Amino acid sequence: MLYRESGQYKTSYTDDQAIFPLKQDRWLMAIALVIAFVVIPLTSSEYMLEAVIIPFLIFALAAIGLNLLAGYCGQISLGTGGFMAVGGYTAYKLTTSLPDMNMIIVFLLSGVAAAFVGIMFGIPSLRIKGFYLAVATLAAQFFLQWLFNKVEWFYNYNPSGTITAPPREMFGFVVTGPHATAEARYMITLVVVAVLALVAKNLTRGHIGRSWMAIRDMDIAAEIIGIRPLHAKLSAFAISSFYCGVAGSLFVFTWLGSVETEAFNINLSFQVLFMVIIGGLGSILGSFIGAAFITAVPILLTNAPQFFGFNLPIDLQKHFEVMIFGVLIIFFVIVEPHGLARLWQITKEKLRLWPFPY
Amino acid sequence: MNETRNIGDTLLKVDNISLSFGGVKAITGVSLEIREREICAIIGPNGAGKTSMLNVINGFYHPQEGTITFGGEVRKQMRPHLAAAGGIARTFQNVALFTGMSTLDNIMTGRNLKMKKNFLWQALNIGPARKEELEHREFVEHIIDFLEIEAIRKTPVGRLPYGLQKRVELGRALAAEPKLLLLDEPMAGMNVEEKEDMCRFILDTNDEFGTTIGLIEHDMGVVMDLSDHVVVLDHGEKIADGVPDVVRADQNVIDAYLGVAHD
Ligand SMILES: Nc1ncnc2c1ncn2[C@@H]1O[C@H](COP(=O)(O)OP(=O)(O)O)[C@@H](O)[C@H]1O
Numbered sequence: 001m002l003y004r005e006s007g008q009y010k011t012s013y014t015d016d017q018a019i020f021p022l023k024q025d026r027w028l029m030a031i032a033l034v035i036a037f038v039v040i041p042l043t044s045s046e047y048m049l050e051a052v053i054i055p056f057l058i059f060a061l062a063a064i065g066l067n068l069l070a071g072y073c074g075q076i077s078l079g080t081g082g083f084m085a086v087g088g089y090t091a092y093k094l095t096t097s098l099p100d101m102n103m104i105i106v107f108l109l110s111g112v113a114a115a116f117v118g119i120m121f122g123i124p125s126l127r128i129k130g131f132y133l134a135v136a137t138l139a140a141q142f143f144l145q146w147l148f149n150k151v152e153w154f155y156n157y158n159p160s161g162t163i164t165a166p167p168r169e170m171f172g173f174v175v176t177g178p179h180a181t182a183e184a185r186y187m188i189t190l191v192v193v194a195v196l197a198l199v200a201k202n203l204t205r206g207h208i209g210r211s212w213m214a215i216r217d218m219d220i221a222a223e224i225i226g227i228r229p230l231h232a233k234l235s236a237f238a239i240s241s242f243y244c245g246v247a248g249s250l251f252v253f254t255w256l257g258s259v260e261t262e263a264f265n266i267n268l269s270f271q272v273l274f275m276v277i278i279g280g281l282g283s284i285l286g287s288f289i290g291a292a293f294i295t296a297v298p299i300l301l302t303n304a305p306q307f308f309g310f311n312l313p314i315d316l317q318k319h320f321e322v323m324i325f326g327v328l329i330i331f332f333v334i335v336e337p338h339g340l341a342r343l344w345q346i347t348k349e350k351l352r353l354w355p356f357p358y
Numbered sequence: 359m360n361e362t363r364n365i366g367d368t369l370l371k372v373d374n375i376s377l378s379f380g381g382v383k384a385i386t387g388v389s390l391e392i393r394e395r396e397i398c399a400i401i402g403p404n405g406a407g408k409t410s411m412l413n414v415i416n417g418f419y420h421p422q423e424g425t426i427t428f429g430g431e432v433r434k435q436m437r438p439h440l441a442a443a444g445g446i447a448r449t450f451q452n453v454a455l456f457t458g459m460s461t462l463d464n465i466m467t468g469r470n471l472k473m474k475k476n477f478l479w480q481a482l483n484i485g486p487a488r489k490e491e492l493e494h495r496e497f498v499e500h501i502i503d504f505l506e507i508e509a510i511r512k513t514p515v516g517r518l519p520y521g522l523q524k525r526v527e528l529g530r531a532l533a534a535e536p537k538l539l540l541l542d543e544p545m546a547g548m549n550v551e552e553k554e555d556m557c558r559f560i561l562d563t564n565d566e567f568g569t570t571i572g573l574i575e576h577d578m579g580v581v582m583d584l585s586d587h588v589v590v591l592d593h594g595e596k597i598a599d600g601v602p603d604v605v606r607a608d609q610n611v612i613d614a615y616l617g618v619a620h621d
Pocket residue numbers: 379382383384402403404405406407408409410411
């Protein structure tokens with residue numbers, strides 16, 4: 001009774017094609033938006049925003065990016081960190097050489113730069129698949145990290161080798177740099193992530209998304225009904241890398257403030273990949289769930305034992321973290337490739353029938 | 359039953375095609391014609407080169423020799439997506455659906471070639487993109503009605519039984535509104551009832567939409583009922599070509615099916 005579609009007749013294809021055809025889903029979404037835009041800024045502490053919520057949003061955006069490529073188009077990538085680095089460094093070069101540029105434009109152009117790099121490294125996907133493609137994208141990861149470290153121009157010849165977000169304003173608020181408040185950084189991150197998540201949802205529901213999924217499920221059949229693998233795969237690489245690029249620019253500008261190339265290393269790529277696997281391949285909602293999960297577990301491991309009155313040494317915490325992720329990834333890869341998002345969907349289907357089992 | 363049918367000019371002309379894989383000769387010097395609005399059956403024992411012939415026609419295999427003329431034009435270098443754009447759709451001997459997608463989405467992919475709105479419209483899902491999506495959705499719903507698969511519209515096709523999967527695959531091919539529809543053993547592995555349904559859909563497609571159909575089938579009864587014209591392949595060569603009754607009586611055909619040794 002809680003979660004029902006009975007009585008909600010769809011009288012037109014327009015209704016049926018709405019993003020959230022069920023009333024309950026629309027309510028949940030509305031509540032989530034109110035929490036995100038009103039409740040969190042009013043109630044969250046600076047620590048909460050800095051350490052939990054802002055990184056959650058940025059990781060969710062990167063996870064959406066990887067999910068478009070891996071979950072929807074079936075092209076595995078271990079280059080996420082590298083594509084995020086392209087975004088971060090582009091944003092840095094743009095803001096330092098064109099100080100008046102609007103930050104939203106900076107973020108978008110960072111995505112565009114990453115999209116071009118993504119297309120370049122996506123070209124091997126026209127020839128190779130699976131494991132071999134993963135290795136090729138791994139090469140992208142290492143090459144990009146090496147490039148940004150080696151070529152001093154990228155960090156403006158700064159002897160420390162770091163890039164630091166300069167202070168920039170929007171609507172009269174400082175949104176980046178050391179003096180930006182956590183609230184301001186949160187709001188701009190939230191707006192970018194919310195809009196791009198909606199865009200991703202739209203893309204995956206339309207003919208572009210269907211062409212990606214067709215390539216993922218059976219590339220030969222896709223080609224025979226007229227889908228060009230070249231277009232489908234490279235557009236997936238481009239759009240996926242765009243998302244990773246924007247996430248990378250936010251990573252530097254609204255979260256960490258200052259980074260070295262090392263921040264974009266292979267661990268970052270794996271972290272985002274784990275989010276996608278645990279959250280659910282081929283699901284935008286899953287990207288958020290996965291990001292929330294992977295950001296939350298370490299924090300819970302730090303705080304929960306204290307709550308129960310004992311102390312877990314830090315190195316043990318780390319070990320637990322690795323073990324939990326490892327077990328979950330094995331579980332999801334083998335048992336439920338659609339991840340937590342699918343478990344949520346099953347729960348909803350059960351609730352629909354509740355309290356009757358049939 | 360076919361005397362009064364309104365069969366037109368040659369739509370597809372396959373001329374002296376030879377195809378080999380390394381040393382294996384799959385097709386040797388085969389010519390055949392399929393005319394507008396007819397149902398042409400291609401039959402022959404296993405390994406005769408029937409599937410290879412369809413693969414050549416839709417640009418998946420590249421023959422070493424011969425030419426193909428489609429819609430009056432001699433074809434150059436062919437790729438499957440170009441053949442699709444030219445109006446050739448097909449189904450596969452082993453179902454080749456997009457298993458992670460619903461019935462509706464699978465059939466919608468058949469409309470992809472006709473959907474032109476670029477990704478900026480798509481991204482915003484407003485105006486033209488939404489209108490386009492709805493128009494095509496309506497077309498696809500007609501196909502869903504036509505094939506009587508309303509109840510499985512939202513079901514991921516991976517969960518459907520084989521017979522229904524074959525029907526969805528036909529729907530996906532029909533969604534492209536092809537000029538030439540190639541069906542590779544559409545009834546293989548079906549029970550009698552499912553076969554009858556499939557026969558009806560094939561005949562209705564031909565009848566209502568005037569679609570030209572090239573069909574590979576093993577069931578002789580089905581072939582005799584459905585087709586206007588039958589081409590028989592054996593060991594990569596054409597051994598007979600004509601109306602069903604004549605072909606059935608042909609001594610070469612009988613020998614091929616009974617497995618008489620080749621000299
Ligand atoms: N991709 C391929 N590579 C090598 N040999 C092939 C290939 N496709 C078909 N053949 C060969 O071509 C011959 C004809 O096969 P096929 O066209 O599938 O026959 P049919 O569909 O009539 O049963 C067979 O000997 C088969 O082994």
